[in-house]
Amino acid sequence: MLYSTFTKLNLIILKVVHIVEALEGGVYTYFRDLSNFFGDDGISKNIETTIVYSSNRKGISSEKVNSEFSNGVNLIHLNMVREISPFEDLKSIFKLIKELKKINPDVIHLHSSKAGVLGRIAYFLLFKKKKVFYTPHGYAFLRTDISKSSRKLYSIIEKSFQRLFGGTIVACGDTEFEIAKKIGPSKLVRNGVDIPPIREYFLPHQNSKLTVGILGRITAARNPKLFNDIALKFPDFNFIWIGDGELSHLITSENIKITGWIMDKNIVFETLNSIDIYLQTSLWEGLPIALLEAMVLEKPVIATNIIGNKDIVLHNKTGFLFDNIDELENYFEILKENKTRADFGKKALKRCEDLFDTNQNFKQLFALYQESFSAEANKMQK
Structure with a gap:
């Protein structure tokens, strides 16, 4: 069991919520593997994992997610749209706030640009201090299928939101890590495969x-x-x-x-x-x-x-x-x-x-959650 790997870490039980809109392709595979790792009986005794996702991407449905993701994690379907849409985005933010209030997580981990924006606004409006992590999975301002002005806008949004709301960037690759370090506090936990x-x-x-x-x-x-x-x-x-x-x-x-x-x-x-x-x-x-x-x-x-x-x-x-x-x-x-x-x-x-062994890399993510949560708990005790 995976639990044996962590018996010496003096674990603290904590709740972690992952929020993702871009659930397709490699990100879908990442989350399927994440659910299997954190849904394992040994791991789930020490960390309660919830995945809040949108199924607006092509080929993704709640039925597919429920059938392929581990039963050891909680799944919440919440509508989010890829494009910038003030009305739809506002609805998504209020729904996120509602779900986060119910769960009352210790850690919020946001994945990809859209969830990074919506999740951080929802977190701010909770008025409760949580540990926040953000993984870009490829910064939107690096896209080459959009105009230069759009790339500049995305860059401003990324840097402004980091400055306003804080949190730790968890880069999925080495070059993304080098870019992230220029934007805010950053860690490297590489993507991997099972x-x-x-x-x-x-x-x-x-x-x-x-x-x-x-x-x-x-x-x-x-x-x-x-x-x-x-x-x-x-x-x-x-x-x-x-x-x-x-x-x-x-x-x-x-x-x-x-x-x-x-x-x-x-x-x-x-x-x-x-x-x-x-x-x-x-x-x-x-x-x-x-x-x-x-x-x-x-x-x-x-x-x-x-x-x-x-x-x-x-x-x-x-x-x-x-x-x-x-x-x-x-x-x-x-x-x-x-x-x-x-x-x-x-x-x-x-x-x-x-x-790029996903199980080894998820252990790093697990340790990162534990380390940050323990540091926050020690700070509150002082």
Whole structure:
């Protein structure tokens, strides 16, 4: 049991509430794993975990969440919208206040930009001092699909809210941590994946053609146009996009297969295991979960040289980082060799085991909650 890991820590029972609006893709996987860790019998005896979430994102429903998240955590569905909407946002804030008053948590952990704004306003209006943590999962002001003025606005909001409401930023990746330290008090707890269940899908295989794939929603963040351009440049390779999305019309190259939405995770991991190289074409990231899942399945990675990707991929060891499509010819040539791919893949798995094991990283989060709560309790006693 996980409880045995913590028996020496003189634990204090506390209540933690997580608030998230952006429950999709990697964030969904993060929360599913978080629920399994903190919902474990041993852990839940010492920490009561509640997840307040919105199911407005594509492919997410309360039924899905209830069926895949641990019974050991409390789940509260609360409507939040992604875009800025004063009327809807105000309704969400009052609902959050109502739920927080009922729970009376010791710790509030906010995830992604929208929950970071709504949650901090709700916290302020509670008029009760709580420990507040905030994980951006990729700062909104780093997005490249929005105007420069919008990015500036998001940057002002992030810095202003940190200054006004305080709290500790919990960065999910090393570069995000470096940025966060310039905004406010910060800690690093990396994203990770649950390695043993994913390893069950690893099987060596041999494709007749080199097969290059990506897993995720087809959105601006994943840059489907670049993925398509790469497929056009390398017509002798097979390409596969595991997923679907609103920008699927940008995928036109005949050597690309789009699987569509796959609801069965067994099929998702079997398909991911069938590729030879994982290609991450993102324009921006927090710390991409799908990329980690591919590395656990010993896939060498070719990824855009951006925040998130460069925190995971070791250039010329576990894969390659690129700034320009012209660099790829050399990288694909190197990775054509089975032996080279296998060598890169083993190093990729080892890197995940060392740094991106979700159970080890959630232990850090657990300790962070305990440390901050104990410090606050000691301060109140003095």
